[in-house]
Amino acid sequence: MDFFNKAKESIASASKDLTQKATDAGGLAKVTVHLKELERDYNEQLKRLAEALYSQHYDEIKSLCPEIVNSIDNNRKEYEKDKREQALLKGMRICPNCGAEQEKVAQRCTVCGINMDDAEKIIMPQSATKAFCSKCGQELVPGAKFCMSCGNPV
Numbered sequence: 001m002d003f004f005n006k007a008k009e010s011i012a013s014a015s016k017d018l019t020q021k022a023t024d025a026g027g028l029a030k031v032t033v034h035l036k037e038l039e040r041d042y043n044e045q046l047k048r049l050a051e052a053l054y055s056q057h058y059d060e061i062k063s064l065c066p067e068i069v070n071s072i073d074n075n076r077k078e079y080e081k082d083k084r085e086q087a088l089l090k091g092m093r094i095c096p097n098c099g100a101e102q103e104k105v106a107q108r109c110t111v112c113g114i115n116m117d118d119a120e121k122i123i124m125p126q127s128a129t130k131a132f133c134s135k136c137g138q139e140l141v142p143g144a145k146f147c148m149s150c151g152n153p154v
Contacts, residue, residue: 051149052137097141099148112145
């Protein structure tokens, strides 16, 4: 009988240990997921701040870090070129006002509403003062009705 009591106590102890380990593992998973969410939110906020500062203080930043700014500018130009090429290969075109991909036959952009044919013909004059999105800080394209970065109405 003593053997069975010891076995019962051993099984009960092992069960408590397993329950505690499962609880610890569940807690660890929950904290790990929360940390990943916080890290993602932090990086997104940092990105938005950097984009706002970059667009609002471009000349100042360029004088402080010309190599980085040139690299960013070149990367952006290459991105936009590849985006246009990708659209062409898919039989689409890019709205010159907001950058949204549109059907090749679309007369108006489904995002910003601009007349696509007129917008491609017009070369908009550069304004002396730059405008920035009130939501994300991105520099706005002259005449834009929506921010290219976050879609906020101008």
